[in-house]
Amino acid sequence: MGPQTEMRRYILLTASVAVAFSIALSTLWETFEYIGGYLFGAEMVKGGLEDTMTDMMANISASLLTAMVLCYQSLRPGGRRKRR
Numbered sequence: 001m002g003p004q005t006e007m008r009r010y011i012l013l014t015a016s017v018a019v020a021f022s023i024a025l026s027t028l029w030e031t032f033e034y035i036g037g038y039l040f041g042a043e044m045v046k047g048g049l050e051d052t053m054t055d056m057m058a059n060i061s062a063s064l065l066t067a068m069v070l071c072y073q074s075l076r077p078g079g080r081r082k083r084r
Helices: 003-040 049-075
Strands: none
Touching: 003 049
């Protein structure tokens, strides 16, 4: 494998880890909301399952879109350029 192939694999792996991390944080947050409501009577979860699923879908969509944009910028011929 050439250096360009290695770089592509690295970029895709980094994007995959970032998406997985974002989904994990979202899951932890939803768990926190549930536990807060259950233990302390806080009304953090309004709308029940629909609220949770909407939050999760929004998070997954945003993290995938961000990863795709960053991969595109990193893999294009000019690469990511530093802005001044």
